[in-house]
Amino acid sequence: MLRTFRIGGIHPPENKLSAGKKIVRLAVPKQVIVPLSQHIGAPAQAIVKKGDVVKAGTLIAKPSGFVSANIHSPVSGKINKIDAAIDASGYKRTAIYIDVEGDEWEESIDKSDKLIRECHFSAKEIVDKIAAAGIVGLGGATFPTQIKLTPPPGSKAEILIINAVECEPYLTSDHILMLEKGEEILVGVTLLMKSIDVKKAVIGIENNKPDAIKHLKKLASSFSGIEIMPLKVQYPQGGEKQLIDAVMRKQVKSGALPISAGAVVQNVGTAFAVYEAVQKNKPLFERVVTVTGKKLSNPSNFLTRIGTPIHTLIEEAGGLPENTGKVIGGGPMMGKALISPDVPVTKGSSGVLILTKEESVRKPMQNCIRCAKCVNVCPMGLNPTLLMNATEFKSWEMAEANYIVDCIECGSCSFTCPSNRPLLDHIRMGKGKVMGIIRARKA
Template identity: 70%
Template sequence: MLKTFSIGGVHPHENKLSANQPIQTAAVPEKVVIMLGQHIGAPAKAVVKKGDVVKVGTVIAEAGGFVSAAIHSSVSGKVAKVDSFVDASGYAKPAIFIDVEGDEWEESIDRSPELKKECTFSPEEIVKKIADAGIVGLGGACFPTHVKLTPPPTAKAECIIINAVECEPYLTADHQLMLEHAEEIMVGVHILMKAVKVNKAFIGIENNKPDAIKLMTKVAAGYAGISIVPLKVQYPQGGEKQLIDAVISRQVPSGALPIATGAVVQNVGTAFAVYEAVQKNKPLFERVITVTGKSVAQPSNFMARVGTPLQQLIDACGGLPEDTGKVIGGGPMMGKALVNTDVPMTKGSSGILIMNKKEAKRGEQKSCIRCAKCVGACPMGLEPYLLSVLAENGNFERMETERIMDCIECGSCQFTCPAKLPLLDYCRLGKGKVGAIIRSRQAKN
């Protein structure tokens, strides 16, 4: 019997329209806008100014704190300005604008296709190289990887868990990455194991990717301590806490970090980026992204540079369909509608979903019938209908008591609600307000 997590979950239509589409190298744009806040934590601080000449891989911003990440140029050319730009959220944020001239890479980057298996670096050297390369979690949260690899002294890592689930409908970037770069991923996993000083790693893959499971199992046989764990298809299995539950049957306590279970979770794309950073001296300035949708002429997977305008990738798939109703950054469950298609790609850009007008239209809201479907679907054991009412009425103190900060914003509640209530919207609103209250309280103390 296939493993899965123990509480809640839903099974939306998979719609993996771009599955088995080879990864194409996206064209280098004429101009890029590289945001300084591409990760959880403090935004990076620009170390370049107008007129500076940069190459592909040049450091253009340094980490702005312990929980932060360096940023590197994804192109070669001249810095046009350091200014603000409207990002995917619709707010103006600091960014570096670069006019592209050619495609000259830093000489320290090893661009050869040769697989480099042996890692001679110490754990401390590995973590430093990962930090220097600006690696962040590529599953969506964008947590700086070097921070995850240095847990507090009171916590001890027992294993690495690799998230190769890709449970979000439509997205296929991780799936295709496994099919084309299985060996590099395994070396990356081995490096992560060495960094946190463990001898076990588990790679969780949902059972709707049998070709990836077969290939990764075959390749993993050549690497000590790495096991492939086929998982039942269940959303949101890619959530960190749900994946830990599914793979090693341990639950993260409320308010605790995943390391409390002894597991350090990393995305499969992050493992590939770690291989490139440690073995090839390549910073994180490009990633695989899926562009898809039922009306898209050619759903595709691209290896694209950070800072590329999303419209350029959409054009490469045939352009915006006439019946476009909404463009989502990410997948349909956890992704967010974009304010426009000129926003730049970031390290966390896993997909662009173009929804037609029929799909994009929300159903008519009705009164809650107290069916409790949202409670049964919540993978965190919360009561979304109650949290929604509390948020609507501004009762944020009660929301904190009802564990709103445990919400992972997966959207399972809203997906399953027969009354079509905007449960996720209210939970996000309340979580943001409660988070601000908690930070303010901690600052006073």
């Protein structure tokens, strides 16, 4: 019997319209916009100025805090300006504008397709190369990878879990990456294992990707300590705590980190980026992005440079349909509507979803009927309707006492609510307020 997590969960329509579509490398645009805030934590600090000439892979911004990450130029050309730009959040944030001239890469980058399996670097050297390359979690959370690989004193990892679940409807970028770059991913997994000194890794893949499971199982037979684990299809299995429960049968306590259960979790796309960083000296300046939608003429998976305007990807997928209602950054469950298709691709851009006007219109909200469906599906065991009420009435103490900070914002509650109540919208707002109160209290 296939494993899955044991609390809550739903099974929304999968709509994997771009499944099996090979990765297409997009042409380099005429200009890129590279935000300095494209990871969790402090924005990076620009180290270039207007007029500077850069190559693809040139370091252009350094971390400005402990939780931060390097940013590299995704193109060759000249710095046009450092100015504000609207990002996926809808807010204006500092970004570096680069006018493209040719496509020259830093000489240290190995551009060949030759697979390099052997690694002679120490664990510290691997972590240092990952930090230097600006690797962050590519599943959407964008947490700087080098910090995850450096557990707090007294903590020791027992297992590396690779998140290849891709449970978000519509998205297929991880799926196609496993099919096309399986060996590189497995080498990346061995590098991550070495960096945290563990002998076992489990790659969790939902059972709706049988071709990826079969392919990686065949390849993994020549790698020591790597297990491919098929999982029951259940959303949101891609959440760290849910995946740990599915793989290890361990619950991570409220407020605790995955390392408390002896696990380090990394996305499968991150494992590939680690391979490129350590074995090829290639910083993270491009990634695979799914562009999809029911009315889109050519749903696709594109390898695109960071900073490329999203409208460029949409045009390559056939252009915006006439009845477009919303453009979503990410998938339908956890993604957010973009204020403009001119928003640039960032390290955390896993997908772009085009919704029709019919799909994007909310149904009228009705009174709660106390059916408890939201409670039953919450993967964190919370009471969403209580947390929504606490937010509406600004009862921040009640919200905190009922673990609003534990919400992973998966949207299962809103999806299942028969009264169409915007539970997640309110909880997300309340969670932000409570987290601010907690930070102020600690300060």
